[in-house]
Each structure stands twice: as C-alpha cells, then as structure tokens.
Amino acid sequence: MSTPAGTTAAIVGCGDVSLVHFEAIRALGIELVGVADVDPAGLARARQLAPDVLGFESHKELLAAVRPDVVHVTTPHDQHTQITLDLLAAGVNVIQEKPLANTLTAAHCIVEASQHTSARLGICLQNRYNNSAQALKQVLEDGELGDVLGAYASVVWTRTPDYYQAKPWRGRWQNAGGGLLINQALHTLDLLQWFLGEPTAVSGRAATLKYGDVIEVEDSATAMFTHPSTVVEGGITSTFVGSLTNTVHRPVEIEIYGTKGTATIADGLHLRFDDGRAKDLAERVVPSGGRSYWGMSHQALIEDFHGRLGDDEPFWIGAEQAMPSLRMLKEIYAQTWPDTSRHQ
Structure with a gap:
C-alpha cells in the first residue's frame, strides 16, 4: 500500500525509538512538518535529524502552528495519554508507540476517546507486520498445524545499569508502568x-532479580496463560518466560504446537510437520539506525496507517486491540504485588 500524495506528519517525543519513525517517514516520502519535545535535549536531537523542520517545546505549540495529517507520539509511557487525548480531541490522526498507556485507567481513557472521534488512532504493535507473524497467522487460520494444543514464548535479553541510568523513567512504576513486561x-x-x-485466565509472577539497586520495576517474569479452545476442554495454555538478566540477547521465541506439527518463530518462521515436511521463511530485513530487537516492521505499519487514512473503518490495530496485552501483564503485576497499585 502506498501513502497518499501530500500526506504530512509530525513527531512528538524525540527519544530513542523516534529514530525509526524519522527513518520511515523519510523512506516513505511523507512530508515531516514539525517535531516537538518537552526535553530540550530531545528537541535538539530532533533538529539534528530534521534540521529544516520546525521545532516546538510541546505538542500544543505544534498543533497551534501546523496541522499535520498524522502525529507520531513517541514519548515515554506516562506521557502517551494526555498527548493522544489532546490530538484526538483536535481531530488529528495519531500513530502512538506502545504501550497504550502506563496504567489501565489511562488506557481506558484512550479507548473511550478513540470511540468518539473522527480521527484515526494506530498503536505501534508493529511486530504483527513481521513476515513470520503474518505467515504464522495465516497458517493457523488455514489449519495447517491441525488443532492447536499449546504454546511457548520467551524474551530473554540483556540490560545494564547504564540503560536505566541514562533514562531513569524506564525503571519507575509511575512513569513506565512496569519493566520487562x-x-x-x-x-x-x-x-x-x-x-x-x-x-481467559492468567497465572504469573514478576521479580527484580538483578537490578534491584537501580530500578523499582521487574527485570524478570514467568507466566501461564489459558486461551479459549473449541477442542481442548478448559482451553489451551501458553507458557511465557522473560528476563533481562542474560549476558546476551537471545532471539525472541514463540512456538505453537499442533496435532499436525510445530511452528517456531525465532529469526524467521520455521514449520515442522509430523509428516516430514518443513518450511522456513526469512524475516524482513531493513537497514536502520535503531536497535535490532525493535524489529523491522515500523515502516510497514506506518505506511499502512498513512495509506488507510481515507478508509471508513478504524485502523486495525487501535486502542481496543492494544488492551489485551496490557491486561495480561497488569494481571501478572496484580498477582505479584496485590497490595499495591502497580497493576492499575
């Protein structure tokens, strides 16, 4: 899908992840008409990336001066809500980075606002655009694996104290809304x-195993999720393991087990069928100055969103579609720390 001629964009929040938005906007030929950041260092960085573009100290100043077709919100988690609400109220289309919000209460406010505006909202759950994810979704819909019996997933990466000290909000409940999860x-x-x-059910625990002297939030978690099934009584289960305590980054893994074979996402999609057949699909590779583990699909999501601005239907990954994963992780927090507000 190509972007409409004359489409314009702005970026609010010019931290690390904004880099892939700058790159995608440039690659797609979308006109960038403004950048904004309340942090002077972030705004200075944005002006280095886009020296000919107007810079503003807040999203309100930006809106008063320019009217982009789409604003990309790439701020820290706790700043998502008010900015997105203001933009939607002004009738401006929004692409917002994940998570939907740092709290469930704030997330519900965005869901509500998105249902009562003509503006469109897309949430950057861009891994749904990965080649491997798209292909596996089709495999499951076509029934190639047979009946699904269960699944496993892991995110085992590394972090250092410097990662949190460089951006302290990452390690604070009030700002980030959590850690690893x-x-x-x-x-x-x-x-x-x-x-x-x-x-339909979540059982999990989170913990801070390595960075307790640096952060408030968790660096590790395990969970079991029960998913609906028309075949397995009581539903099927998936097991999740996550940690930031490893020495190196391991590939993100998702395995789904079926009565006819197994599908594995790990640096691409690998299908192994019980009848001996095998299929492998490489992941999309796009050169980027961003971190490799951000994936390669921001550009695909951004192109799709801009290309659907004239559609009658809401964007397919909006606020409501971003709620399930937020509910999943907040339930793990609730079970780990039931006497606090970390799960809200």
Whole structure:
C-alpha cells in the first residue's frame, strides 16, 4: 500500500525509538512538518535529524502552528495519554508507540476517546507486520498445524545499569508502568494473544532479580496463560518466560504446537510437520539506525496507517486491540504485588 500524495506528519517525543519513525517517514516520502519535545535535549536531537523542520517545546505549540495529517507520539509511557487525548480531541490522526498507556485507567481513557472521534488512532504493535507473524497467522487460520494444543514464548535479553541510568523513567512504576513486561515483552504477549485469542485466565509472577539497586520495576517474569479452545476442554495454555538478566540477547521465541506439527518463530518462521515436511521463511530485513530487537516492521505499519487514512473503518490495530496485552501483564503485576497499585 502506498501513502497518499501530500500526506504530512509530525513527531512528538524525540527519544530513542523516534529514530525509526524519522527513518520511515523519510523512506516513505511523507512530508515531516514539525517535531516537538518537552526535553530540550530531545528537541535538539530532533533538529539534528530534521534540521529544516520546525521545532516546538510541546505538542500544543505544534498543533497551534501546523496541522499535520498524522502525529507520531513517541514519548515515554506516562506521557502517551494526555498527548493522544489532546490530538484526538483536535481531530488529528495519531500513530502512538506502545504501550497504550502506563496504567489501565489511562488506557481506558484512550479507548473511550478513540470511540468518539473522527480521527484515526494506530498503536505501534508493529511486530504483527513481521513476515513470520503474518505467515504464522495465516497458517493457523488455514489449519495447517491441525488443532492447536499449546504454546511457548520467551524474551530473554540483556540490560545494564547504564540503560536505566541514562533514562531513569524506564525503571519507575509511575512513569513506565512496569519493566520487562510492558517495555520489552509486550510485543510478544500481543502476538501470543493475536495468534491464540485473549487469555481467559492468567497465572504469573514478576521479580527484580538483578537490578534491584537501580530500578523499582521487574527485570524478570514467568507466566501461564489459558486461551479459549473449541477442542481442548478448559482451553489451551501458553507458557511465557522473560528476563533481562542474560549476558546476551537471545532471539525472541514463540512456538505453537499442533496435532499436525510445530511452528517456531525465532529469526524467521520455521514449520515442522509430523509428516516430514518443513518450511522456513526469512524475516524482513531493513537497514536502520535503531536497535535490532525493535524489529523491522515500523515502516510497514506506518505506511499502512498513512495509506488507510481515507478508509471508513478504524485502523486495525487501535486502542481496543492494544488492551489485551496490557491486561495480561497488569494481571501478572496484580498477582505479584496485590497490595499495591502497580497493576492499575
């Protein structure tokens, strides 16, 4: 899908992940008409990336001066809600980075606002655009694996104290809304529920095993999710393991077990059937200055969103579609720390 001629965009929040939005906007030929950041260092960085574009100290100043077709919101988690609400109220289309919000209460506010506006909202759950994810979704819909019996997923990466000290909000409940689960593993949780259905039950625990002297939030978690099934009584289960305590980044893994074979996502899609057949699909590769584990599909999502601005239907990954993964991880927090507000 190509972007409409004359489409314009702006970026609010010019931290690390904004880089892939700058790259995608440039690659797709979308006109960037403004950037904004309340942090002077972030705004200075944006002006280095786009020296000929107007810069503003807030999203309100940007809106007062320019009217882009789409605003990309790439701020820290706790800043998502008010900015997105203001933009939607002004009738401006929004692409917002994940998570939907740092709290469930704030997330519900965005869902409500998105249902009462003509503006369109897309949430960056861009891993749904990965070649492997798209192909596996089709395999499941076509029944190639037979009846699904269960699944496994893992996100085992590394972090250092410097990662949190450079951006302290990453390690604070009030700002980030969590740690590993909401910041690193959310895409994997989203894919699990997209493939298997939103869980009907969650059992999990989170912990801070390595970075307790640096952060408030968790760096590790395990969980079992029960997904609806028309074949297995009581539903099928998926097991999740996540940690930021490893020495190196391991590939993100998702395995789905069926009565006819197994599908594995790990640096591409690998299908192994019980009759001896095998299929492998390489992942999309796009050169980027961003981190490799962000994946390669921001550009695909951004192109799709801009290309659907004239559609009558809401964008297919909106606020409501971003809620299940947020509910999953917040339930793990609720079970781990039942006497606090971390699960809200």
